Amino acid sequence: MYQPHVFTLTEDGYRGPAPSWRPGVPSVWLVDTDRDAEAFGRLASGILDASERARAQRLAFPADRACYTAAHVALRLLLGAHQGVAPDAVRLVRERCPSCDGPHGRPATGGGVHFSLSHTRGVALLAFADAPVGVDVERVPEPQVVAEVAGQLHPAEEAELAGLPPAERPAAFARVWTRKEAYLKGEGIGLAGGLHSEHIGTGPRPLDPPGWTVTDVAVPSGYAAAVAAGTAGRPPAGGSDRRK
Structure with missing residues (x-):
């Protein structure tokens, strides 16, 4: 189980440590999007770009708009801290899709940092x-x-779920769904790649697809989460990472 860093917002932004990592070991951050929703909202106009603000406004429900805004403000604050630039100066782009070569692949910064966001x-x-x-x-x-x-x-995986007592199936389903979506997002193809394509498993420990390490992430009760890190050509993660 991976223990994420907890993102803490100050009154005027973020003054915590910048994300850092060793080869093959991602830095994962947990954001409580409800706790500081008003503060995230105040910061958004000076941090998010026009496309992000427009996308937030297109969301039908206030709770979804607040969640999207908090997640993207935190992303820019952390990337800015890592790059040593103002959060509104962070350049966000899309890589080419590996399936169709369209402009909707993995999000990227254009500066060598790989990142992923989910909310x-x-x-x-x-x-x-x-x-x-x-x-x-x-x-x-x-x-x-x-x-x-x-x-x-x-x-x-379908057979594994069917073999569980009904009361255990929702948690097991959430485990495999988040593991699989994390992996597919890391590949840059998202759910379009097909949830049936790899056997990652519903059990306590995920099965790693070739070239990837998938790890469950500790999140509040009622949620499930996972992170998938590309490992091709890299040594295994050592004992100083945040997995426990």
């Missing part, structure tokens, strides 16, 4: 690394959702 109401996760990285956080779903969506998973 759901109340919580955001940010991951930074020197190699491709993906992160995902989700609420544990209702049993009906599990029954409706489990068929999209790898057949072995």
Whole structure:
């Protein structure tokens, strides 16, 4: 289980440590998007670019707008701290999609830092690394959702869920969903890559796809999260990372 850093917002921004990492070991940050929603909102106009502000406004529900705003303000504050620039000066771009070569692949900074962002109401996760990285956080779903969506998973994962007592299936489904989405985001293809394509597993420990390390992330009760780090050509992570 990976223990994330906790992002703490000050009255005028962020004054904590900048993200740093060793080869193959991502730096993962947990953001409570509800706690400081008003402060994030005040900072947004001077930090987010026009496209980010427009996307936030297109979200139908205030809670979703607040969550998106908090996550993206925190992202820019942390990237700015790492790069030594103002958060509004951070350049965000999209890589080419590896599946279709369209302009909707992994998000990037144009400056050698790989990062990934995920948010759901109340919580955001940010991951930074020197190699491709993906992160995902989700609420544990209702049993009906599990029954409706489990068929999209790898057949072995669907069988694993079916073999569990009904009360255990939502948490197991949330584990495998976040593991798989983190991996697919790290690959740069997202859910379009197909949830059935790799067997990563619903059990206590994920199975690593070739060239990747997938690790569950400690998040508040009622949520599940995972981070996937590209490991091709890199030595295994040592004992000083934040996994426990």
